[in-house]
Amino acid sequence: MVDFTLNANARDDLGKGASRRLRRNADLVPAIVYGGNKEPQSISVAARELNKALENEAFYSSIIGLSIDGKKEEVLLKALQRHPAKPRVMHADFQRIVAGQKVTVHVPLHFINEDSCVGVKQEGGMVFRNLPELEVSCLPKDLPDFIEVDLADLKVGQSLHLADLKLPKGVVIPSLALGDDHNLPVVNIMAQRTAAAADADAGEGEESAE
Template sequence: MKFVAFERSKQGTGASRRLRNSGRTPGIVYGSTSAPQLIELDHNALWHALKKEAFHASILDMEFNGQSSKVLLRDYQMHPYKQLVQHIDFQRVDANTTLHMKVPLHFSGEEESEAVKTDKCLINHVVTEIEVACLPANLPEFIAVDLKGLTKGVSLHLNDITLPAGCKAITHGKKNPVLVSVVAPVEEVVVAPVAAPAADAKGKGKGKK
């Protein structure tokens, strides 16, 4: 994805507020051997870009002062209740430096699995993204996970999927985390009604004469 950034000459709370009032969003680009660069972006274009998954999980082409450079979205701040992006941070990308990025998982095929079709199990996506380490050229936009092989009582773990070439999963101490769990359907238990005690032949319970 591509976006255009403009040089921001003023900084400070007042300058940022005036910038937002004019339909711009203040930001910064940092990293590599260059000094941090203050930038501003068109807010409407940025708002629509942030709705796209690729803007969060892929290397972006930033056009700045007539030149293009590779960056990653690292952080952004939203207004507490307005649909307003208050600030955004980008990191420069070095082709030879390993990145640590969270990549979304795209699940498919669960409706065709034995767990769903035959056993009517519920499929729970425990994890929707994983962190990977890779060079910028190997960063995937997403990782496809085929769930056609799911069976009752068997969860899908990280080691069960194939990562894109050049990518290594970062699990922060968890050896083989669960990605998808298969939950068996709850069986209905039918409780028989309790019969009322029958009165004895002598009419027990009636008043004495």
């Protein structure tokens, strides 16, 4: 797992006006830290430092060493509020973690052997990814940076579902406990003709929505 650290400062000047001043005058991002049997704490982080960390995919699902005025806490990034029109983070939410207590986190899926799988290389099919990420539950020490999805043996017309994924030790998918209806398809291989028809239907749906 990649180690991340982020510096922050506690703040008492709260409210929308204070947040605007932070972003405008000091190039800071207002944020909050909560959980861990402690009171929520309002903080600010340097926009440049946060944006650099966000460039790394693993940051979204890794334990972060958050140093607040020199006092370090371990947290997870739980939510980001972005500007609707500009590449700017408006607010961030961090959740404290406690050793021995499970956390629920969305981790990215990494698909391997897409071009060389049976359904593509031998049967001329196309890969359709249905889920880019996955919600998992585990102890902080077991938290993976990503879940690997191996397509090597997948043929045209076949799919891999949540229950088919090989998870690291100690990691579970909470939604699977809700029943078979929640065993969603993660990726499937479609024949070229079927894939083309699916793309056409999707295009028509977008035009209708407009």
